[in-house]
Amino acid sequence: MRYFADILPGETFTLGPREITEADSLRFCQEFDRLPIHLDPAHARQSIYGELIASGLHTLSLTASIVVDGFLKHTSMTGASGMEQVRWHRPVTLPNQLSVKVTILSTSPPQPGKAFGVISCKLETTDCKTQLVMSAIVNYLLGAGE
Numbered sequence: 001m002r003y004f005a006d007i008l009p010g011e012t013f014t015l016g017p018r019e020i021t022e023a024d025s026l027r028f029c030q031e032f033d034r035l036p037i038h039l040d041p042a043h044a045r046q047s048i049y050g051e052l053i054a055s056g057l058h059t060l061s062l063t064a065s066i067v068v069d070g071f072l073k074h075t076s077m078t079g080a081s082g083m084e085q086v087r088w089h090r091p092v093t094l095p096n097q098l099s100v101k102v103t104i105l106s107t108s109p110p111q112p113g114k115a116f117g118v119i120s121c122k123l124e125t126t127d128c129k130t131q132l133v134m135s136a137i138v139n140y141l142l143g144a145g146e
Helices: 022-032 041-046 056-070
Strands: 012-020 077-088 096-108 116-126 132-143
Touching (some): 022 056
Antiparallel strands (some): 012 096, 096 116, 116 132
């Protein structure tokens, strides 16, 4: 278990890959993002993308899942206080595999009366060709420890 004090600015690691198939994308989009470019192959062929692409929301969700499974579930994370600068740099074609590079940008120690500190992380999601597809900055709350 890693606590707030165990996390250092400048630390970098890559997590994944995690597969995303056309079936995965269709299931997600049927429920959460019913745009035709994500669901209708004929419509997608006529779009600027020329094929079905994953929803950006699905990419964001998979990014979060990869970070939780590969990093946060092994820490004292108690929540998050915000996400900023979310950018989709290019569409995720299907099928694909996503990986996430996590860079610890900064840490803010626990404030008086608080049992957690804040770590600010840059998340950079890449596809199977190592092309940047999404990035974001997230502030995670980590327990100060024992």
